[in-house]
Amino acid sequence: MIKKYLSLTFILIVVYACATVQSPTGGEKDEKAPILYESSPKDQSTNFKGNEIKLFFNEWMKLEQINKELIITPRADIEYEAALKKQELTIELKQPLEDSTTYTFNFRKALSDITEGNLWENPVLAFSTGPYLDSLKVEGTITKLMTQEPGKGYLVGLYDAKSDTANLREGKPVYFTTTDEKGNFRMQNLKAGKYLLYTFEDKNDNLINNPQAESYGFHSDTLTLFDSIPPIAISTYQRNEDTLKLKKFSPVGKDFIVQYNKGLSSYEIINPKNPDQHIYTNGVEASQYLKIYKENFPNLEYETDSVQLFITVKDSLSQSRTDTVFFKIRESRITNDKIKIENKPNGKTISGQQQFTYNLSKPIYTINYDSIQLRIDTIPIKTFNKEELHFNFNRKEVRLTTIIQETEINQLIDSLKLVSDSIQNYNDSIQNQNDSTDSNIERNSKNGMPNRDTGQLTRNDNKPTTENASVPRGNTTSGTSNYTLQLYTGRGAFIGIESDSTDQSTTSIQFKKAEDYGTIKGEIKNLESDYIVQLLTEKYELKDTVINSSKFQFNYVESGSYRLRLIEDKNGNQKWDAGNPLTLTPAENIYYLEEVITVKANWEVIDKNFDFSVDKTVNEGEENEDL
Known part of the structure; x- marks a missing residue:
């Protein structure tokens, strides 16, 4: 009976092992892209009249998000159904294609092999x-202007220049594609004609740019396509x-x-019945809201009374408007x-004229000086x-200006040290006397002699000691203050x-020592307009600025890696101005030195020049960084 059970168990194990499908072990990973064996119509073919497109691959495929990934140009709202069976993809068109038109089907990342997920390379059928x-x-490259990062995943579109809505805010592109990981794009099989080129982040996939949330860029000239043109480089920004x-x-x-419908750069509020009144308002740069405090009008009755106010605002493009509003309040808990x-001085300074800046969360009404x-x-x-003390326009920032000389501060500290050392020496002297007295009392007590005042063998605590002496804070032991x-x-x-x-x-103030920092020097050559030179960290964070100085110099630069950026300030307003994609007005030019500059303590980095000679745009600096 036992043998029968064992035999049955063995048979079940064998059957189970044979029926179980296991992944093969060993062998090299398949990294080859799938190959398109044949298609109908064939790539680059003509006179196609059908309503069905077929693709046949060399291996089993998988299809993902084709409604999002497939781009058909010229753009048309073509309805279709897609079905994948093993190696064959079928696309059935629901309406006929336009006659005498070149179509491009760009499948992007929709198709990959079923085993390793290798994408079909060059997934375009024209x-x-x-x-x-x-x-x-x-073709060309998209780059983020302020960080020089590649514009990955940006939509790039060609718009019919003859159309009244040929722009990224109103119309939709005739031809379009998206950029790859390196910001590169290519649109091919294009019809001759005149086009406008725009690029933007299409976060909601509606082919329309939302400037409040999606950065953009554009080519400032009309593209006339009758022959090959050089690659186009476009920088993007958000405005x-x-x-x-x-x-x-x-x-x-x-x-x-x-x-308001967009962020503000400045504002002014006037009470016409009292033009000199300062209206306390919590508004910040780039905010769309202004909060006017109830306390501006303490005698105003809830719900019934109102005050007429004139409000003038400006945005970052210097557009302005003035509105009349009627201020009123209601009771609320x-x-x-x-x-x-919110922000206070960083505490590092150099001797001489000082400006310490505080930023507050709300406007300041008064100061306890x-x-x-x-x-x-x-x-x-x-x-x-x-x-x-000086306020900015909305009294949320206050600047403290004064002169602090390092030598005078050091003299004061030396004087305090002398006083502290004198006190310490005095305390040490008293302590020595106490120790001597204690020693005598101890000897007398051994001889049976009691304390004169109390008859007890105790220390005289009425004399000053180190523990209760008044010593300025910061003193430790003599000579180490x-x-x-x-x-x-x-507080308050x-x-x-x-x-x-x-x-x-409290902010501790420390004087910078020149030997702990580096210096960067350079020159602007052959540039006629005004300009702004900016020192950036390696990650493009702004550290310092020099305006219209042909021989520029950045002092007290901390050790680290830096970049240099030059803004061509054509209108002389000492800031960078964006372009206008609706009028094709270009933005002010920005140039970068390509190299990352290394700064070390007590080093001087020289010859980091921007050279705008006829034969070169920007000189990227000499290799020798130190002197």
Whole structure:
């Protein structure tokens, strides 16, 4: 009986092993792209009249997101059904194609092999419904302007220049494609004609650019395609050129909100009945909202009373508008967050003229000047007066200006050290006397002699000791005092419009030592317009700026890797101005030195020049970086 069970078990194991499909082990991974064996119509063929397209590959394939990946140009709302069976893809067209037209079917990442997911390389099928195949092409590279990164996944489109809606905001492209990982694009089998070229991030796949959320770029000239043209390089950036509009205004919570359709760069609010009144408003750069505080009009009755205000705003393109709004409030339990310091000085400076900047979360109503001090540790050496503090236009930023000489600070610290050392020496002397007295008492107590005052064998604690002596903070032992210069704002130094105040804040001030930093020097050659030279980190973060200095120099540069950028400031407004894609007005030119500059402490990097001679655009600097 046992033998029968064992035999049955063995048979089941064998059957199970034979029926189980296992992945093969060993062998090299398949990295070969699938190959298109044949197609109907054939690539680059003419006179196609059918309504069915077939592709046959050398291996089993898988199809993913074809409705998103397949681009058919010239653009047409062609409805189709796609079906994949093993190695064959069939696309059935629901309506006939236009006669005498060259079509391109770009499958992008829709097709890959079923085993390793290798994509079909060059996934384009082009054919004509007439006797002639269009053969023109446009290719190039898309780059993000401010970071020089490749514009990966950007839509690139050609628009019919004769159309009234031939732009990225209203019309849709006749031909389009998307960029690859390196920002490269190619559109081929194009019909001769005149086109406009735009590129943008099409995040919602609607072939329309939303400037508030999608960066863009454009070629500033009309492309006339009758023959081959050189590759086109386009830089992209994000800028909203929509006309500045007032959307709405109304009470929100206990305050009053004014909303626009795009971010603001500046604003001014005037009460015509009291033109000198400062209207306290919480608005920030690039914000679409202005919050006008109830406290501007403390006697205003809820719901019934209103105040007429004139509001003038500007956007980043210097478009401006003035609106009349009627400010009113309603009762609410909602309260705003407490005012706080959002950014304070970084604490590193050089001797001489100083400017310390504080940014606050809300506008400042008043300042307690006695609470803003320069200190050496806890010892005040200067308080700031009204003439040394300056507000920006909305009173959310305050700048402290003064002169601090390093030599004078060091002299004060030396004086404090002398006082501290004197106190320490005095305390040491007293301590030695106490130790001597304690020793005598101890000897006397051994001889049976009691303390004169109490009859107890105790230490005289009325004499000063090291523990209870008054020593300035920062003193440790004689000769090792460590004093620091501090910028101090006490609790309540800045008071907001809602009678709230900031907490205490302290910033340690350190003088930079030239030997701990590097210097970068260069020159601008053969450039007639104004310009701006910017020092950037390797990751394109702005560190410093020089304006219209033909021999520029960046001092006190921390050790690290840097880039240099030059903005051709053609209108002299000391900022970069974007172009306008609707009028094909180009943006102001930006140039980069290609090399990454290495800076070390106590090094001087020279000859980092921008040379705009006829025979070269930008000289990328000499190889020798140090002197």
